Each structure stands twice: as structure tokens, then as C-alpha cells.
Amino acid sequence: MLKQVVPNLITLTNLSLGIAALCFTMEAQYREASLTILMAMVFDGLDGRLARRFKTTSDFGKELDSLADLVSFGVAPALLVYAAVLCRYGLWGFCLAIFFALCGAIRLARFNILNCQTHFVGIPITFAGSFLAFSIFFKQCLIIYVYPLLVVLLSILMISNFKLPKL
Secondary structure: OHHHHHHHHHHHHHHHHHHHHHHHHHOOOHHHHHHHHHHHHHHHHHHHHHHHHOOOOOHHHHHHHHHHHHHHHHHHHHHHHHHHOHHHHOHHHHHHHHHHHHHHHHHHHHHHHHOOOOEEEOOOHHHHHHHHHHHHHHOOOOOOOHHHHHHHHHHHHHHOOOEEEOO
């Protein structure tokens, strides 16, 4: 029984970290929010590995993982980059943040129905969201115009037909 519960508890930890990132962002603690998203990435990598190791993979776990990923790597990074940088662009920045989260949702829905074993179609939301969060650490070094381009690029790559081998 414990073997069946552990992977889902790790997924819920990922989700909790995504929610924490949202809270940090609302408090303008952008570095903490970024770190929390990066920590969620670690837990996201563990849940599937443990489920496969314990031979407890399930449709429930797969759906729970996608919901957690949407929060931790779609919504949280979108709100973070909006609050930290894109808000300076007004409505356009707001729309870009929403676009990122929507593309992440589309990416996850497609991932769940394709069930490809050898490759990803489009870059994983985990990569896109973590990369966006990581870029906040370099906010002082990067030109402000980099962020809208980065958001658009990562969004399009998530929903692209670009094939990336699974490692």
C-alpha cells in the first residue's frame, strides 16, 4: 500500500511547491518563487521514477502529475515572470503570461493523449517553466526585451511538433 501512495505524495509535494511559488510571487519574493519552482522540478522527476520502480503507475497518477505540472510549471512561472518583468508591458505582458500558461495546458493535454514512449512532442512544460523561473535570477543582467521573446519562444516550443528524445 505504501508503495502506491509514495509517488502520489511526491506529486502532491510538487503541487504544494507550485502553490508556494504563487504565494511568494504575490509577496514580491521573486527569488524564493524561482527556487521553489526549481525544487518542484526535482520532485516532478522523482514521482514518475518511483511509480515505475514500484510498478504502481496509474491513470490517476498520470492525471495528478499533469495537474501539478500545470500549476508548478505553467501558472506559477507565468505569474512570476509577469509580476517580476512583464507587468511593465501592460496588457501585452498580461496576455503573454496567459499565453504561456495556456500553451502549457495544451502541451500537457497532448502529452496525456499521445502516450509516446520514446520522445516528447514539443518541449516539456517542466523544462519551459523551470527555464523561465531560472531566468528571473538573471533579471538584473538581461535586457528587459528578452523576457517577452523568451515567453513567446518557450510557449511556441511547448506546443510545437518538435520531437525531443526522452532520456
